[in-house]
Amino acid sequence: MHSMLTSIASLTARFRPHPRDPALKRFADGESASPEERACIARHLERCAECRATLSWVRGAGALLRTARTPAPPAGMLERIAAERAAGERFILPSADERRAPRSAPAWMAAAATVLVAAGIAGTAGVQRWRNGSDASRAPAHAAARAVPGDSVPTGSGFLVAVGVLPAEAYAQELPTEARGTPPRVVGLDGGRLRAGRWEYEFAEHSEKGAASVPERGAIVIEEAEHGGRPAWRVFDAWRGHTNDMAETTYVDRRTLRPLYRRALNVGYSHYDVAQRFMRDSVLGTMTGRGRVTRIARALPASGGPYAAGEGFFVLFFQSVVLKPGWSGSVSVVGWGAVPSDVVYPVSIRVLGEERVRIPAGAFDCWKLSVRVRGEPEQTVWVRASDGLLVMSRRIVRGGSNQVTLVSAPSTSTQPAER
Amino acid sequence: MPPEPSDDAELIARARAGSTDALGALYARYAEPVMALAYRLLGSVADAEDVLHDVFLGLPEALRRYDERGSFPSWLKRIAARAALTRARSEGRRREVPLDAELHHAGSAEADAFAARSAVERALAGLPVTLRAVVVLKELEGYSHAEIGALLGISNAASEVRLCRALRLLRRAMEGSR
Numbered sequence: 037m038h039s040m041l042t043s044i045a046s047l048t049a050r051f052r053p054h055p056r057d058p059a060l061k062r063f064a065d066g067e068s069a070s071p072e073e074r075a076c077i078a079r080h081l082e083r084c085a086e087c088r089a090t091l092s093w094v095r096g097a098g099a100l101l102r103t104a105r106t107p108a109p110p111a112g113m114l115e116r117i118a119a120e121r122a123a124g125e126r127f128i129l130p131s132a133d134e135r136r137a138p139r140s141a142p143a144w145m146a147a148a149a150t151v152l153v154a155a156g157i158a159g160t161a162g163v164q165r166w167r168n169g170s171d172a173s174r175a176p177a178h179a180a181a182r183a184v185p186g187d188s189v190p191t192g193s194g195f196l197v198a199v200g201v202l203p204a205e206a207y208a209q210e211l212p213t214e215a216r217g218t219p220p221r222v223v224g225l226d227g228g229r230l231r232a233g234r235w236e237y238e239f240a241e242h243s244e245k246g247a248a249s250v251p252e253r254g255a256i257v258i259e260e261a262e263h264g265g266r267p268a269w270r271v272f273d274a275w276r277g278h279t280n281d282m283a284e285t286t287y288v289d290r291r292t293l294r295p296l297y298r299r300a301l302n303v304g305y306s307h308y309d310v311a312q313r314f315m316r317d318s319v320l321g322t323m324t325g326r327g328r329v330t331r332i333a334r335a336l337p338a339s340g341g342p343y344a345a346g347e348g349f350f351v352l353f354f355q356s357v358v359l360k361p362g363w364s365g366s367v368s369v370v371g372w373g374a375v376p377s378d379v380v381y382p383v384s385i386r387v388l389g390e391e392r393v394r395i396p397a398g399a400f401d402c403w404k405l406s407v408r409v410r411g412e413p414e415q416t417v418w419v420r421a422s423d424g425l426l427v428m429s430r431r432i433v434r435g436g437s438n439q440v441t442l443v444s445a446p447s448t449s450t451q452p453a454e455r
Numbered sequence: 456m457p458p459e460p461s462d463d464a465e466l467i468a469r470a471r472a473g474s475t476d477a478l479g480a481l482y483a484r485y486a487e488p489v490m491a492l493a494y495r496l497l498g499s500v501a502d503a504e505d506v507l508h509d510v511f512l513g514l515p516e517a518l519r520r521y522d523e524r525g526s527f528p529s530w531l532k533r534i535a536a537r538a539a540l541t542r543a544r545s546e547g548r549r550r551e552v553p554l555d556a557e558l559h560h561a562g563s564a565e566a567d568a569f570a571a572r573s574a575v576e577r578a579l580a581g582l583p584v585t586l587r588a589v590v591v592l593k594e595l596e597g598y599s600h601a602e603i604g605a606l607l608g609i610s611n612a613a614s615e616v617r618l619c620r621a622l623r624l625l626r627r628a629m630e631g632s633r
Contacts, residue, residue, distance in 0.1 A: 057619035058612075093626050098594040104575045106491035107500045109507055114482045117511050118475050127513030130541060131520055132533035241471070241519065249472060434523045435468065
């Protein structure tokens with residue numbers, strides 16, 4: 037009788053479907069989806085030697101895998117890293133806590149996620165030359181060498197990344213693109229309020245005890261220009277310090293500030309060359325590097341506007357919008373666009389109140405604003421109430437803050453700093 | 456010796472401010488696990504060394520984004536995993552067969568252990584990178600499917616399915632090697 041029961045059981049087992057692998061694995065890990073799933077598998081296991089063997093193998097897999105040897109760090113690595121850092125090389129790592137990555141990330145993401153800055157190539161002379169210059173032609177030598185005829189400026193990315201107003205490239209790639217709960221879109225951007233000039237900023241980290249890191253400097257140069265026969269602003273932004281070496285040129289419509297063209301060279305550690313043309317409701321272009329060309333062709337739906345491109349955009353933006361108590365609005369920053377997840381980043385801006393700010397450049401009566409890129413920590417930004425001059429941006433981090441501070445503004449376009 | 460968290464906090468603060476000594480101390484503590492994780496994910500010593508290099512070259516700047524809410528070693532490992540996975544997707548990565556230089560001890564329990572180990576290593580190295588990542592992160596690093604999904608940009612269910620496919624392939628490779 038017993039043996040008959042056993043053979044009936046094994047016969048039944050043969051015709052009963054085996055549990056699916058994931059369910060068996062969950063069972064092995066004590067993570068069954070439900071008590072029913074667990075009980076069902078337990079019953080099956082009683083009758084099915086094959087699944088018992090699988091279960092046993094699966095349970096031992098972790099221990100088995102841990103026996104796989106791993107190599108030790110190579111000798112001299114730390115010394116090499118220290119020497120490279122001393123020479124000014126940096127590497128922007130991906131964020132640890134990004135949201136979901138694109139399903140199939142193409143190779144260039146590796147580079148977009150990282151920016152290797154070989155500051156040593158240009159050297160101190162290059163820095164000095166650039167800092168003293170007033171236009172793009174004085175850009176760092178190594179970057180200028182990469183510039184293409186007709187594009188006077190080398191580019192990368194960085195000013196507002198350093199400011200913290202924009203997410204760093206590394207994690208910019210992976211923010212969700214849908215905008216939920218963002219304030220109304222900004223209307224009535226008036227490029228006519230904008231003047232040409234050069235703005236300089238300084239970035240430093242401040243500890244709670246008052247210590248500050250050695251500041252890095254960045255500049256934004258806005259000039260009247262033409263693009264495709266229409267009046268435009270040419271915006272050159274560059275950031276040069278001990279962590280970043282970046283520059284970029286963007287043309288925006290003189291009146292509406294809508295982006296027309298952006299050129300970025302030296303993007304990522306593979307020195308991608310990104311060119312974007314903004315045509316009606318699309319951004320089109322190429323990202324070239326690592327011996328291949330990725331085409332950029334993305335829709336920029338009208339409902340998502342106004343669109344912003346270029347790290348210098350917010351210097352233009354605050355001069356071109358009329359702020360008042362309770363004002364809030366949103367714009368979309370355009371990413372590189374080579375993958376679907378890197379096209380549009382909604383940015384929410386809100387006036388918090390008025391505040392007088394004292395910095396080395398002077399004292400300024402400001403609007404205090406909250407600026408938030410979706411998924412990023414909030415920034416506090418102060419802009420001069422009288423003309424929208426971006427005076428300061430601060431992001432609170434544990435143990436202190438990261439701060440961008442105005443160093444100088446063009447005297448032709450703004451009143452001298454109020455002492 | 457497991458490092459004291461408070462020591463880490465001090466080293467982190469100093470490394471963030473640019474101290475080479477502090478970076479060196481963090482390297483001394485964490486280079487090994489970072490290298491091990493990168494190697495497990497990539498299956499190539501050269502690629503793993505590149506990841507180790509990149510992680511510590513970029514660490515002082517990356518620390519600006521470390522908010523100290525979670526444990527530093529797991530934060531660092533997440534970054535290393537991301538850097539390795541990014542590298543895995545890149546075209547320029549070097550390919551390599553795993554270590555098997557130590558296989559020539561014959562006729563002892565030790566030799567069997569070596570043989571078994573290298574079979575595991577071979578089986579792991581034989582997995583496609585997308586499957587290996589899941590099995591390494593789940594079975595060796597203890598990530599949840601949700602965490603793996605977030606890292607790889609796949610759903611929890613896809614992570615489960617990949618894990619099972621990886622385990623099946625590993626089992627077949629291991630059993631075939633006996």
